[in-house]
Amino acid sequence: MISHAMKELVQNSERVLIMGHKSPDMDAVGASIGILKIAQANQKEGNIVLDPDDIDTGVQRMIEEIEKDDELWSNFITPEDAMELVTNDTLLVVVDTHKPSLVMEEKLLTKTEHVVVIDHHRRAEEFISDPTLVYMEPYASSTAELVTELLEYQPKKLKxxxxxxxxxxxxxxVDTKAFTLRTGSRTFDAASYLRSKGADTVLVQKFMKEDIDVYVQRSRLIEKADIYREGIAISAGEHGEEYGPVIIAQAADTLLTMTGIVCSFVISERKDGRIGISARSLGDINVQVIMERMNGGGHLTNAATQLEDTTIEDARALLQDIIDEYFEGGDEE
Incomplete structure (x- = not known):
């Protein structure tokens, strides 16, 4: 039904613009490409909005590979170009986020009345106003999984x-940590479909390779971890040491692979001056609830927040208080 509704919206639009969140990850880029194919399958021009100055190292290799494909890369445009193209007859599709403050270009949301939201995060208080269609499935592994399912029911004209x-x-x-987290039978169905269409798992590994200095930085954060409560690891970077959000997230992921750890939090100063916290869980502890209490959000097992006008020490103290409230207040659900 969602795929059919999406098809009608595309066919009734002048063009399709697609954007993910700021500093897009592989899920946001992959899902955007999937929506682009839906537009093309219905004979509509589509463009993916991407800020070339806002690309994390984690997705850089994928973008470099896309740049080699002239036909595909020609569909990527800057936020400035998108603002010139958008009209009230444009269909704007937002993937992998539903918060206006996190999208690639927030001004685009006010330029058209036709907005579709496709996301796998649990709905937060902040939400894009008056969307035409919302497809949110918090139990899906990724937005790429949802978009792949939509693709399967689109016209077969384009391969x-x-x-x-x-x-x-x-x-x-990436979002399932190689099919180990948030993975359901539909996840494998989507992966099987993509593999049948020629998806290259070796190329995926190439995308996921990392630099040695990134590995060392992550290891430095992991080294500082200690156990706060049973099974909960908290790591905090030093004052003056700035880490990107990808490294903070990767450190939290790595801590979760350690024996006895069921939940991890990594706190660090960011390049934008804020304090970043990345949270991960195996599922028994709802890190989304904890991060929401710190004005963040995310997913049951994968969440984050950014705090302004605070220090690492104060952020850690606040986090520990909220963790205590979570357990003592019976917020495990």
Whole structure:
């Protein structure tokens, strides 16, 4: 039903603009490419909004591979170009987020009345106003999984290329930590479909390679971890040491693989002056609830927040108080 509704919206629009969140990850980029294919399958021009100055190292290799494909890369435009193209007959599709403050170009939301939201995060208080269609499935592994399912019910006129299928599969693999977290039977169905369309798992591994200095930085954060409550690891960077959000998230992911750890939090100063916290859980502890109490959000097992006008020490103290309230107040659900 969602796929059919999406098809009608695309066909009734002048063009389709697609954007994910700021500093897009592989899930946001892969899902955007999937929506682009839906537009093309319905004979509509589509463009993906991407800020070339806001690309994290985690997705850089994927973007470099896309740049080699002239046909695919020609569909990527800057937020400035998107503002010139958008009209009230444009269909704007937002993927992998539903918060106006997090989208690639917030001004686009006010330029058209036709907005679709496709996301796998649990709905937060902040939400895009008056969307035409919302497809949110918090139990899905990734937005790429949801978009892949939509693709399967679209007209068969256009075929997924190897790179396009690989981009979607990359989003699923990254968000599930190689099919270990938030993975349901539909996740494997979507991955199987993409593999049948030529998705290259070796290329996915190439996308996920990392630099040695990034590995060392992450290890430095992991080294500072200690156990706060049983099974809960908290790591805090030093004052003056700035880490990007990807490294903070990767450190939290790595801590979760350690024996006895069921939940991890990594706190660090960010380059924008804020304090970033990345939270991960195996599922027994709802880190989304904890991060929401710190004005953040995310998913049951994967959440984060950014705090302004505070220090690492104060952020850690606040986090520990909220963790205590979570357990003592019976907020485990």
């Amino acid at each position: 997924l290329s190897m790179l396009e299928a690989t981009a979607l599969l990359s989003g699923i693999i």
